[in-house]
Amino acid sequence: MLKTKTLAAAIGSLLTAHTAIAQEAKQFETITVTGSNLRSTDKEGANSVQVISAKQIEASGKTSLPDILRSISANSGNSFNEQYTGSFSAGTAGVSLRGLGQKNTLILLDGKRLANYATAQDLQETFVDINSLPLAAIERIEVLKDGASAIYGSDAVAGVVNIILKKNFQGVEIGGSWGKSGSGTGQGERKFQLLAGKGDIKKDRYNIFFSLDGQQRDRLDASDVGYLRNMDFRDKPGGRLNWTPTNYYNNDPTQGFAHAVGPVQRVPWGAITPSKQGEVWAYNPAPYQTLMPSIERYHAVLRGTLQLNDQLQAYSELLYSHSNASFIFGPPLAIGNSLRAWDNANQRLVNVSSTLPVGHPSNPNAVPTPINSNLWNVGPRTKTDSTEFSRVLAGLKGKLDDWSWDVSALHSESRLQETVSNFGNRYAFQQLLANGGYDFTAPNNSAAAVEALRLATTRPAVSRLNALDATVSTQLLSLPAGQLGFAAGYQFRNESIDSDTSQAVLSGTELRPAIDIIHGSRNVSAAYAELNVPLLATLEANLAGRADHYSDFGSAFSPKLSLRFQPARWLLLRGTVSRGFRAPSLPEITNSTAISYGSVKDPYDPITPGQLRGYTGIYAANPKLQPERSKNINLGVVLSPAANTSLALDFYRINQSGIIGPDDATVIVQHPELYPGRVTRDAQGRIVSISNQYQNQSARTTSGIDLELRQLLHTASAGNFTLSGGWSYLLDYKQPRVAGQAQMDGSGNNTFGALPKWRGSTALTWDYRDFSSTLSWYYVGGYTLDDSVREDDFPASVASNSTFDLSVVYTGVKNTTLKFAVQNLLNRKPSWDPSTPYFDITQGDPRGRFITVGANYKF
Structure with a gap:
């Protein structure tokens, strides 16, 4: 769908090319930039596109793709990486442009879609795990940084991240790096990479490219x-002793x-x-809290x-x-009145009593006594998430008279x-509770x-995409x-997820289970068109439209109008108006059941x-959901007062309606x-559980300003x-806390996730000899x-x-960096x-x- 070629070497100068394009366009190779299907000599179009080159990635010193993308100023909030170990998608990383969540940012590889991660983030968000990409x-x-549903369909409400791989690499390059914490944590990291390519497409009429890289990083715990x-x-x-009370009777x-x-x-x-x-027994949770998992990852292309x-031309x-991500999930299992097990026959949780019978060695009383403690002898709970990701792509592209065409097919999947x-x-616990075979008050047990x-x-879980x-x-x-x-x-594409839970959960054996069961599949077909109309020598309009049909909820149409006005070589004005949508995710609309754990302020709690x-929390899907709709406006100006100076200022506004979510637990x-x-x-x-179902709940409006600058000397x-x-700069982020209520502004606070007003990065590079x-x-x-979290x-x-x-x-040593x-x-x-x-x-x-220290050598 999207055709790309290598940008000219001067892509880093945002507007330098504009001074030549107007009169010497024929000297530039036409290119296709993310956000359009049309080729052009313009490097600054009607859409705001930030380009991060391989040289910039190397200059940043960062060693992972998530760290690169988290540094983008537009990736402002509600974006998670491996620190989020308490989710069903631990060890993953995503991108959340404009703070709208990972589900509203579309990730592409060479302009084409990828399979979503095998299970959902926060029960309902499906997303591409960028840790799976090389x-x-x-x-x-x-x-x-603009809505792009008219070009790409669902999920591009906040924007698109298009990761473009090398296409015409020659030679062999090997490299590696070693990293170590300089702050005393003891965490280390090892990396290697191999790149090999043969053939020049223009000269030899072929190219074969292979890359292999690996990364190992040690676990980092709070302790x-x-x-x-x-x-x-x-x-x-407002600080506390963040310890956890335990080892007590009668709640x-x-x-x-x-x-x-x-x-x-x-x-x-x-x-x-x-x-x-009073005084209580309590423990320090730091040894049981993993901040970043240990990882071992390998990527091959x-x-x-x-x-x-x-x-x-044929390509494949x-x-x-x-990837393996291993971490401590939590301390030894806590037992008390929160113990539950899953009743699969009736699709509900059942209580598991932790009341000590009379005569139990842990019961000092002559009556049955509730107990709260931890299974200290069993040890901390641990998890390892092993993920396999793949994509197979084959295509043909060419020219027929004045027409260029591209046909491709792909299969992609993510397995967990x-x-x-x-x-x-559960059953061993109930038996040992009844017969006194485990003494909670003893330091050791059999x-x-x-x-x-x-x-x-x-x-197990698997997500598949065929397109x-x-x-x-x-x-x-x-x-x-x-x-x-x-x-x-x-x-045409088929999307499916089969995310199961363990047999121990289904049989009711696991105490305090968390469940994220998703079984769903759907077909999507789409037709789209785009026109680029030169109205004047300095003014052009771009019109695009896309019609999508989903086999579950129905249809969506996404139009887009863009204007690009360049009255002078140093001045560019641009603007876009578009409509977009996010289709309900498979966990939201298909056969799914989820159970997770949270906390809420309870005014009716009899004790606290x-x-x-x-x-x-018990969550159910809703087959009657409709898509989330959006309206996007982007306005911008790009200035290039000198050949080595550029400044771009863009305003965006996104209105979303029909946002899908559960009811607010606090209000319930x-x-x-x-x-x-x-x-x-x-x-x-005391609260035990809250039942919920996804609904098209409310609307959201967010707007802000982006500033990009570049000066060469x-x-x-x-x-x-x-x-x-x-x-x-985030101007506003307005939505109701609860559907039907007045909107609240979440910009500059953490009402809807932490959303600072300002976020940015500035880099000064000095190139001197080698x-x-x-x-x-x-x-x-x-x-x-x-206020909901503030004491x-x-x-x-x-x-x-x-x-x-x-x-x-x-680079002063031959062939070595x-x-x-x-x-x-x-x-x-x-x-x-x-x-x-x-x-x-x-x-x-x-x-x-x-x-981090590292070296690369080119043969």
Whole structure:
């Protein structure tokens, strides 16, 4: 569908080419840039496209694709990487342009779709795991910061990230790097890469390209990081002793065991929960909290291109990646009144009692007694997510008279095998509770009892995509102001997800299960067309439209109008108006059931009213869902007052309607009269579970401004300097907290996820003889705390944060490139956010200073 060729070597100068295009367009090779199916000599079009070259990636010193994309200023919030270990998609990473979530950003590889990850993020978000894509083989990345449903269909509401691989590589290149924490965490990283290519498409009429890269990184736990090691934040505004009470009777933490069991200490309850009195047994959760999993990843790409004749080219590609991410999921299983098991026959949770019978060795009373503790002897719960990703692509493209065409077919899939250990066996627990075979108050228990409680399971999942694309383009006719460009195409694809749970869950064996069952498939067919109309010598209009038909919900039509006005060689005005959509994800609309765990402030809790209370959420799909619709407006100006100076300023506004989501848990709890039967409580009156179903809920409006600048300075004796930057300012982010209520503005606060007003990066590169060094500044603005998470003693806001990276590249040795890089040069901590364990993982990084050295050699 999308045809791309290598951009001219001067792509980094955003407007330098404009001075020549007007009079000397014939000297430039036509190209297709993300956001259009038409080829053009214009490098700055009507759409705002940020280009990140392979040279810029190398200069950044970053060693993973997620780290590259998280530094984009438009990737402003609600974007997760491997720090999000508490999800069903642990070990993955995505992109969230404009803060609209990973589901509203379309990821393409060479202009074509990829299979989504095998299961959903936060139960409903389907997305492409960018950890599955090879960094070493990338030629460039194009980020379209505008809605593009008229070109690409669903999911492109906030924009598109198009990752373009090398196509005409010759020679052999090997390289590797070694990295180590410079902040005392002990975390290390190893990488290698191999690139090999033969044949020049233009000269030899063929090219074969192969790349292989691997990455290993050590696990980072909270106990490895100095400021997190003790989880004691009482020296911070609104800080607490973030320990967890345990080892007590009658659901009262002050009725503790007579002796310490497990890694616990006696601490004031008020240090953990203000206003509480007495002392409690509690443990430090830091050793059981993985901040970043240990990973082992490999990516391989094999691509072949054959020029059959002057008019016909065949191409094929095989991409394969394998990843293991291992981490501590949590402390030894907590037992208490929150214990549940799954009743598959009735599709519901059932309570599992933890009340000690009379005569049990852990029961000091003459009556049955509820107990809260942890299965300390069983050990911490761990997970390993093993993912295999693949894409097979084959196509033909060519010319027939004045028509260019491209036909391709692809198959892509993502497979997950999640293995867990040290989870709890319900039936063994009930038996040992009844016969006294496990003493919760004893430091040790028999090996047989411990092994009976210990449960290991496997959860499989697979997501598949099959697609057929056909595109044609031509210059239809000559108009007074230029050629009338035309493109059209057809796409058919089948999407499916089969995400299961373990047999231990289905049989009711696993205690406190989490479930994300998805079984669904659908067909999508689409036809699209695009016209580029030169109205004047300085003004052109682009019209595009796409009609999609889904086998589950029906149809969607997405039109787009763009204008590009260049009254002078140094001035470009541009604007687009479009409509887009996001189709309901398969977890939202198809046969699915999900169970997860959260917390909510419960004003009706009989023990801790108004305090956060954990609950089990039960979610169901809705086959009656309709797509989320969007209207996008983008307006921009690009200035190039000098050949080596460029400045681009763009305004965007996105209106979404029919946003899909569950009802707000806080409102359900606070207004039981409006949601009868949705909240289940135990005999004490404490929340057990909340039932929910996805609905087309409400609307959202967001707008902001992007600023991009680039300045080149050439000197005769001191080398060349390049100053570049990309900054985004969020004007507003409005939606109701609950459907039917007035909209609230989430910009500059964390009402709808942390969404700072400002986010940006600036880099200064100095090229001198055989050296190239880059100093990068990354800025994340502060934000205020929403009332729903803010306690009385919390600070009003979270501070802004700045980090600096430094990289040096030396090419003075023949065929060799030496690299040195320091991420977070000043070892800056993430900003303190008391509504989180320490910092918001969508905004900060716990790794601190990290030093990398590496080398590449070309044969």
